[in-house]
Amino acid sequence: MKAITLNSAQQSKLLLTDVQTRSLLPGEVRVLIKAAALNHRDEWCRQGLYPNIKDGVILGSDGAGIVSEIGEGVDYELLQKEVIINPALNWGDNQKVQGSSFEILGMPRNGTLAESVIVPADRLYSKPAHLTWEEAAALPLAGLTAYRAVTYQGNIQPGENLLVTGFGGGVAQFAVQFGLALGANVSTSSSSPEKLEKAKALGVSTTFNYLDHNWISKANEDTNGFDLIIDGAVGDTLNHLIQVAKPGGKIVFYGATLGNPTKLEARKIFWNQLKIMGTTMGSDLDFKNMLSFVSEKKLQPVIDQVFRFDQAEEAFDRMRDGKQMGKIVLVP
Template sequence: MKAITLDSKQESKLLLTDIQTRNLLPGEVRVLIKAAALNHRDEWCRKGLYPNIKDGVVLGSDGAGIVTEIGEGVDYDWLQKEVIINPALNWGENQKVQSSSFEILGMPRNGTLAESVIVPVDRLYEKPSHLTWEEAGALPLAGLTAFRAVTYQGNIQPGDSLLVTGFGGGVAQFAVQFGIALGAKVSTSSSSPEKLARAKALGVDFTFNYMDHNWISKALADTDGFDVIIDGVVGDTLNHLIQVTKPGGKIVFYGATLGNPGKIEARKIFWNQLKIMGTTMGSDLDFKNMISLVCEKKIHPIIDQVFKFDEAEKAFDRMRDGKQTGKIVLVP
């Protein structure tokens, strides 16, 4: 079958190739992929920046498709079902944190950028009927990460003031939509006027261009500060976020693309009794609850562009360059 694999010998580090499939083990299913989507971890693998990477592995964590084969012990009712795949494996029983054996589909085990993928049956959920294949394929990893950040870590309540930084990325667009669906007063930031206009169209209350040196005072004037901030950048921007967090508020970060902060405004943190916490992916309970919210509120993932598998390099480069608004989807 055709699959997009990591190959360090290629200039693009990607190779669309034929790979051998295998027989199913007990409790496994084979899913014919109808749509898959990119996440930044795929690009980090391409750059060699992800731990334990190896050539020949099929990339991709997001996917949706049809169950075409079931292994021993799997309920026959799964056969031919339209499904969405939870890419979080071995989270464990502790809702607070993932287990030491936790891993994500797509490295080190084969992922979803293939014509089919083998996964344990307990990773399957029925595809929300209101979603297209492309929307369903775009939801899993970024949606799960955003849902946990907003609900479990952020504990967003109706009427809370929420800031989601970096609108345009997958996690950020989901965090914005989940915050709105849960009744928060949502604001977002970006350096792109076009992305901010898209956020406004979704129902965001306030938008801020973080390249504007006055954005902090503008945010405080518009909102009086935020109860919860969801961020994937950190670096020295952490101190900016501290300035716009209400006393008793929370800063939840799911990534650190700018690295570690050079300094931290420690006095403001303890005096205002702020909570700064990390989050990643989510538990099986988080995924189940995310699907319920998506179905209840008829949430539609924002799709940036759809590429064919043989256009993978273009898709990866678009994500690398930060040009997307929403999720980049690939189809076989």
């Protein structure tokens, strides 16, 4: 089968090649991929910035397709079913945090950027009927991360003020959509006027360009602060977020693309009784609830662009350069 693998000998670090498939083990299924989607972790693997990376592994965590083969012990009714794949493996029984054996599909285990993928049968869920294959493929990792951040960690309530930073990436656009569907007053930030216009089209009430040195004072004037802030950058911008959080508010971060802050406004954190917490991916319960919520509200992922597998380098470069507005999808 054709697959996109990590290959350090290539200038692009990517290789579209024929990969030998294997027989199924008990409890496994083979899914013919109809569409797959990129996440930042795929680009970090390409750059060698992700732990335990190795050449030859098929990249990709997100995917949707049709079950073509089932292993021993798997319910026969799964065969030919249209499914979406939960890429979170071995979360464990603790809803609060993932277990020590937790991993994500696509490194070190072969992922979804292939004509087919083998996964445990319990990673499969019915594809939401209102979604296209491309939309379904765009949902799993970023949707799960955003849903847990907004609901389980953030516990956003109707009428509360929510700020989602860095609008344009997958998690941020899902967090915006989930917040709006839950009745929050949603604001977002970006350095791109075009992305902020897209946010307004989705129903965002207030937007901020974080390159504007007055954005903090404007945010406090326009909203009186935020009950919940969802962020994926951290770095020294964390202190900016502390300044726009309401007393008693929460800052939930799912990534740290800007690294660690060089200083921390500790006094404001304790005096305003702020809660700063991390989050990543989500449990099987989170995934199930996220899919139910998306189906109930008929939410549709924002698709940036669809590429063929033989255009993988172009797709990865688009993510690397931060040009995307929504999810980048690839099809075999």
